[in-house]
Amino acid sequence: MARAVASALEALHRGGVIHRDVKPANILIDDDGEPRLTDFGVARLEGAARLTGTLVPVGTPLYMAPEQLEGEPGDARADIYALGATLWEMLVGRAPFSDAPSIEVVGYLKTKGAPPTGAERDLDGIVRRAMDPARARRHASAAELAGDLEDLSLIHISE
Numbered sequence: 001m002a003r004a005v006a007s008a009l010e011a012l013h014r015g016g017v018i019h020r021d022v023k024p025a026n027i028l029i030d031d032d033g034e035p036r037l038t039d040f041g042v043a044r045l046e047g048a049a050r051l052t053g054t055l056v057p058v059g060t061p062l063y064m065a066p067e068q069l070e071g072e073p074g075d076a077r078a079d080i081y082a083l084g085a086t087l088w089e090m091l092v093g094r095a096p097f098s099d100a101p102s103i104e105v106v107g108y109l110k111t112k113g114a115p116p117t118g119a120e121r122d123l124d125g126i127v128r129r130a131m132d133p134a135r136a137r138r139h140a141s142a143a144e145l146a147g148d149l150e151d152l153s154l155i156h157i158s159e
């Protein structure tokens with residue numbers, strides 16, 4: 001499922017669209033069991049004029065990249081962060097940082113990165129890389145994230 005959502009994000013990003021609100025509630029499962037990314041209400045076309053003004057975060061805070069929480073417009077790597085947070089929730093059963101006092105969440109996001117998921121090391125590493133506080137250390141594209149997930153599933157199939 002995560003690979004399918006990452007592939008959908010890659011198609012959006014190639015078209016210059018940043019979703020800006022990737023989260024579990026915006027991933028619906030169709031009748032065939034396939035995930036569908038929905039709710040483009042706050043999506044932004046790269047290079048388009050801003051409607052929200054500066055320093056106004058747009059999205060759902062528990063899934064937002066640190067730069068979004070600071071009011072930056074974000075880029076494709078903010079969507080990658082949000083998909084990483086969604087994967088983290090799939091593995092742990094709750095949103096990352098949902099147990100932290102809200103006043104401390106921004107500090108955690110900017111400095112600590114995601115706590116371990118408890119999943120096997122390779123999967124945990126993929127999720128935590130997607131959620132790295134430093135944009136430059138995240139996956140460079142949704143295709144790269146999908147590729148890492150595919151490689152991991154191929155390893156498990158061959159074992």
